[in-house]
Amino acid sequence: MTFTLPKNTRILWQCRAACVLAVLCAVLVAFCRFSIWFILPTTIVFAVGSVFVFAFIPLWFKNYEVVLNDDTVCIIKGVIFKTTIIVPNLRIAFVKTFTTPIASWLKLNCIILKVARCWIFIPEIDERTTKILVGTMQNE
Amino acid sequence: MNKTFVAHPITILYQLRAWWIVFTAPIVRRILQLVLSREVQKILLSEIVALALAFVMSIIGWLSTRVAVYSECIVIKKGIFLKTRTTIDFSRLLGISTDKNLFYAIVGCARCRFNTVSEKDKKCEVKLKTTDARHIYDIVYGEISCLPIKRQKRIKRFLFIPTFLLIVCLFVAFTRLALKQTDFYGFCALLILILYYISTCYYDYKKGKLILGERVFARRVSMRGSKTFRCLKNDIGVMKIIQTPIDRYQNTCKIKVILLGENGDNIKIRHLKYENAIHQIKTALKTNKDV
Numbered sequence: 001m002t003f004t005l006p007k008n009t010r011i012l013w014q015c016r017a018a019c020v021l022a023v024l025c026a027v028l029v030a031f032c033r034f035s036i037w038f039i040l041p042t043t044i045v046f047a048v049g050s051v052f053v054f055a056f057i058p059l060w061f062k063n064y065e066v067v068l069n070d071d072t073v074c075i076i077k078g079v080i081f082k083t084t085i086i087v088p089n090l091r092i093a094f095v096k097t098f099t100t101p102i103a104s105w106l107k108l109n110c111i112i113l114k115v116a117r118c119w120i121f122i123p124e125i126d127e128r129t130t131k132i133l134v135g136t137m138q139n140e
Numbered sequence: 141m142n143k144t145f146v147a148h149p150i151t152i153l154y155q156l157r158a159w160w161i162v163f164t165a166p167i168v169r170r171i172l173q174l175v176l177s178r179e180v181q182k183i184l185l186s187e188i189v190a191l192a193l194a195f196v197m198s199i200i201g202w203l204s205t206r207v208a209v210y211s212e213c214i215v216i217k218k219g220i221f222l223k224t225r226t227t228i229d230f231s232r233l234l235g236i237s238t239d240k241n242l243f244y245a246i247v248g249c250a251r252c253r254f255n256t257v258s259e260k261d262k263k264c265e266v267k268l269k270t271t272d273a274r275h276i277y278d279i280v281y282g283e284i285s286c287l288p289i290k291r292q293k294r295i296k297r298f299l300f301i302p303t304f305l306l307i308v309c310l311f312v313a314f315t316r317l318a319l320k321q322t323d324f325y326g327f328c329a330l331l332i333l334i335l336y337y338i339s340t341c342y343y344d345y346k347k348g349k350l351i352l353g354e355r356v357f358a359r360r361v362s363m364r365g366s367k368t369f370r371c372l373k374n375d376i377g378v379m380k381i382i383q384t385p386i387d388r389y390q391n392t393c394k395i396k397v398i399l400l401g402e403n404g405d406n407i408k409i410r411h412l413k414y415e416n417a418i419h420q421i422k423t424a425l426k427t428n429k430d431v
Binding site for chain 2: 115
């Protein structure tokens with residue numbers, strides 16, 4: 001079974017990134033009254049942030065896949081550096097799900113897999129897919 | 141089958157404790173003053189005796205460091221006064237790795253680490269002769285019959301970055317020479333470093349490999365030295381396949397293998413053929429669908 005991330009997750013993360021960008025630009029603009037040279041970093045941060053929000057994040061979510069096999073979970077992600085993480089089901093120590101208020105309103109859950117030496121974070125997916133993923137890992 | 145291996149003599153240098161010399165030197169001086177019934181000159185005599193005592197202790201420490209391989213476990217014995225005996229059952233062993241930097245390679249030594257689920261423990265590390273380390277691998281894991289994952293055959297991929305650095309270094313050096321701003325020793329040091337980097341890349345091209353079967357074998361060479369790694373397939377925690385844009389263009393990848401446990405050892409092998417790697421991973425981990 002192969003799962004991709006829903007469209008709502010992409011929009012949610014774009015909104016989050018846009019809020020952070022707005023706060024950062026507001027802080028830099030506030031510093032502009034002390035020195036006019038702060039316009040340059042503000043412009044750079046705004047340009048880079050805009051590319052990140054409107055180009056990088058959609059591409060990243062487009063390339064994100066979770067593949068469930070009988071014995072393993074494969075997570076494929078990345079834009080410039082593509083990474084495939086392969087985890088045998090038996091090696092998953094535990095599975096954690098959590099949700100934020102807005103994600104909960106959109107009926108989305110995040111999943112965190114605890115494996116050797118790392119935490120694997122799967123961004124918000126819908127509740128039905130969460131149950132399938134958690135159930136498959138528990139059945140091993 | 142029981143076999144015992146003694147640590148490499150380089151262990152003597154690592155057993156030498158500076159604090160032993162600092163604390164024993166005044167005591168030795170006092171004893172010598174009592175014995176000789178005269179003032180002992182501060183310079184050297186008591187310090188030499190203290191150093192000799194520390195050296196003797198190091199030799200005893202070296203001789204008492206042994207690795208014994210039995211049919212079901214490995215026992216690591218260390219210590220002079222406080223003797224420790226670390227027993228690792230084969231069922232708790234998560235792979236054996238050996239590291240070798242340039243100095244170790246010259247003296248024929250390898251730092252052998254026996255990985256377990258718990259945190260990295262110095263008691264599970266021993267410096268052995270290279271041949272002894274290989275012998276332990278063969279006893280514990282036996283021979284590996286699978287073929288390695290195919291690697292990029294073109295050597296220029298391995299040597300691209302170091303050659304680029306060499307050209308830049310030579311260009312800068314000649315430019316400074318033309319402008320009469322030479323820094324000969326700095327240039328020589330940088331050149332030696334780049335040549336060392338080239339040699340490690342070439343050695344990685346020749347010797348680096350990854351075999352994924354019932355038994356996993358991996359070897360990679362970098363500027364920090366060479367690392368060899370053996371474990372069972374079931375000891376693998378996570379595998380990561382990483383592709384840069386150049387890797388995607390040339391259909392190659394890097395694979396990082398991470399063992400079980402919070403401080404599980406890991407190894408990254410570069411320039412592997414992507415299709416072959418996926419096929420071997422599917423066969424080794426028995427994944428039925430395409431990754």
